[in-house]
Amino acid sequence: MKKIGFIGAYDKTDMILYVAKILTMLEKKVLIMDSTINQKARYVVPAISPAMKYVTDFEDIDIAVGFSSIEDMKNYLGLEEQQELEYDFIFVDTDNQKGFSNFFLENSQKNYFVTSFDNYSLKKGLEILSGIQEVMSLTKVLFSKDMIKEEDEYLNFLSLGHKVIWNEYRIYFPIENGDLNVIYENQRLSKIKFKKLSVQYKDGLVCLAQEILGDVSEANIRKTIKIIEKGA
Numbered sequence: 556m557k558k559i560g561f562i563g564a565y566d567k568t569d570m571i572l573y574v575a576k577i578l579t580m581l582e583k584k585v586l587i588m589d590s591t592i593n594q595k596a597r598y599v600v601p602a603i604s605p606a607m608k609y610v611t612d613f614e615d616i617d618i619a620v621g622f623s624s625i626e627d628m629k630n631y632l633g634l635e636e637q638q639e640l641e642y643d644f645i646f647v648d649t650d651n652q653k654g655f656s657n658f659f660l661e662n663s664q665k666n667y668f669v670t671s672f673d674n675y676s677l678k679k680g681l682e683i684l685s686g687i688q689e690v691m692s693l694t695k696v697l698f699s700k701d702m703i704k705e706e707d708e709y710l711n712f713l714s715l716g717h718k719v720i721w722n723e724y725r726i727y728f729p730i731e732n733g734d735l736n737v738i739y740e741n742q743r744l745s746k747i748k749f750k751k752l753s754v755q756y757k758d759g760l761v762c763l764a765q766e767i768l769g770d771v772s773e774a775n776i777r778k779t780i781k782i783i784e785k786g787a
Contacts, residue, residue, distance in 0.1 A: 556639050556641075557645070557664040557665075558662070559667070560649070561647065561666075561669055562649055562660065562668050562669065562693070563683070564675065565676040568596055568648060569599070569741075570696075570728065570763075571587055572613075574646075575646060578764065578767070579615040580779045580782060584642045584643045585617070585643065585644045586616075586618075587616060587617070587646045588619045588625070588628070588645060588646065588648065589619065589648050590648060590651075594620055596618050596648075600613045600618050602618075602620075607621050608620065608621030623657055625640065649683070650680075652686050655683050665766070667693065667726075667763075668694070670695075670710070671730060672697075672709070677713055681713055684714075684719055687717075687719075690718045692720045692721075693721060694722045694726065695707075695710070697725060697726070697727050698727075698728045698729075699730060700729065700730045726759055726766065727755075727759055728756055728759040729759075734756045748783075761776050761777055
């Protein structure tokens with residue numbers, strides 16, 4: 556079981572769902588744990604009987620909402636503390652220090668810092684990392700309309716003093732109204748569809764999925780996306 560952290564104040568729920576869909580199509584069992592303050596997954600992922608805390612299946616992805624930690628979910632499922640959850644990957648989505656701490660994201664196999672370049676997303680996102688005690692490496696997942704050097708340099712400047720080592724490899728997503736319209740339509744239909752997403756957005760999903768998987772080729776991931784598109 557590999558734990559993957561998605562850290563930041565920027566809205567990343569849909570992106571995480573799309574990456575998880577690719578992984579499930581590659582026969583990986585994926586759990587997404589929403590540890591965000593507003594619990595967006597509660598509103599965009601359909602659930603038969605939502606409660607304070609619950610686990611639901613959506614497009615072969617398990618979504619957990621309302622849990623304060625992995626141990627909390629184990630208790631909910633009636634598992635012993637030493638038992639592992641039966642997933643290949645657990646994606647933890649958090650936008651707060653408590654979620655970062657309770658899910659021990661400093662011990663994740665990989666951590667991604669997801670942000671756009673408005674000051675709220677940058678400064679609030681970095682605030683999550685202000686309490687970490689040990690130096691940790693993070694990969695930037697950057698949402699921008701026009702990705703320019705100055706934006707990345709500004710993030711580097713703001714992060715001075717934090718115990719963060721930025722990985723050289725970066726993943727870019729466009730901020731395009733066309734992609735947002737597709738995402739909103741998918742939410743209304745309660746579906747994960749890739750067909751109308753921009754080439755650039757799908758490129759970002761490919762890069763992120765390949766980075767997480769490590770042993771699957773880019774060509775295989777792109778082929779998987781084509782299969783998803785044909786099935787839509």
